[in-house]
Amino acid sequence: MAGETTDSTTLQTEAEVEQEVTPWTVQAGKRGIDYNRLIEQFGSQRIDPALLKRIEQVTKQSPHRFLRREIFFSHRDMQLVLDNYEGGKPFYLYTGRGPSSEAMHLGHLIPFIFTKHLQDVFDVPLVIQMTDDEKFLWKDLALDEAYRLAYENAKDIIACGFDVKKTFIFSDLDFMSEPQFYRNVLKVRKCVTFNQVKSIFGLTESDSTGKIAFPAVQAVPSFSNTFPQIFGDRADIFCLIPCAIDQDPYFRMTRDVAPRLGYLKPALVHSTFFPGLQGPKGKMSASDPNSSIFLSDTSEQIKTKIQKHAFSGGRDNLEEHRKHGGDTDLDVSYQYLTFFLDDDAKLAQIKEDYESGRMLTGELKQVLIQVLQELVVQHQERRKSVTDEMVRQFMTPRPLNFDAARK
CATH class of the missing domain: 1.10.240.10 (Tyrosyl-Transfer RNA Synthetase)
Structure with a gap:
């Protein structure tokens, strides 16, 4: 990303550094990340006291500390999730991990801690995407190594305490062979132009075609019929995605495409970044x-x-x-x-x-x-205590405990 040398014409002082937040780069401004600016820039909504009170009423328990302390601070359509749940309609959770290092750090735990809380509170299925294909495309990482790291990181995720009867973890490199997964990927790709991808993700003509095509892969777990083993052919199961706010561009694209495919827009709840030890201006780096x-x-x-x-x-x-x-x-x-x-x-x-x-x-x-x-x-x-057999069980496509009677 950043080079080690520069000249006087390109050198920026700290005061001149502009905030930049993308799925691959988080650059804080002089005073750290301005989350109010991100809400305005991305067009999401702040989680306000009224929404917190509604969450408490629906779940019949105090909101998680991440909500109380504005660590999860922004959302898209969270009210709709609660409306549907109260109305007896089912939903499922979707989150993910890009496996680029042998061991995960504390910052990587944040979405999984909160997702487990949501799974426990609402008693709903969960799918966890391991984007080993993404890390191969963006990192100096061999394909087999990215695949291996997906399974290693899955052990840390399983150790968070997820219920195997309600949780499916999948590697993109494995799951792309599933017919409905690839069909939905193709449908999304046909709806999104190169210019749209460049605009949303900041890609250029010098980026590989793999990078240009990848966003559709992260989009389609938002659609319930991507997982026929869990939901059959139903495309009407609502999806809630807990994630850090740098992942929002993927799902702005997804929400734009979904109605054109006859699918529901996913809802999101966004977290702040977990700061590095050296200062609260960005998020942790697995490389340091x-x-x-x-x-x-x-x-x-x-x-x-x-x-x-x-x-x-x-x-x-x-x-x-x-x-x-x-x-x-x-x-x-x-x-x-x-x-x-x-x-x-x-x-x-x-x-x-x-x-x-x-x-x-x-x-x-x-x-x-x-x-x-x-x-x-x-x-x-x-x-x-997480054995290879347990990992295989979590990562095998199969039915999950799903209350289809909520309809």
């Missing part, structure tokens, strides 16, 4: 081991990374910090706790103590170290 906490890290590695690399919102010296307090909007350790510390009262107390100067940066980091060590160790224990 010091920007990320990986699910394969040891407890000692987690401790060292947070102590050495977690960006601090504290003051320059103890006296200044005690006097003026820390900045929780900038402090990565605090930001991580908003994702993983479930106790609202404890999080509020930490915020008050840090901003008042009563809590020091080192003390805040120690709280985070304990939270993440426990989380990662528990995940690693669950992953150890």
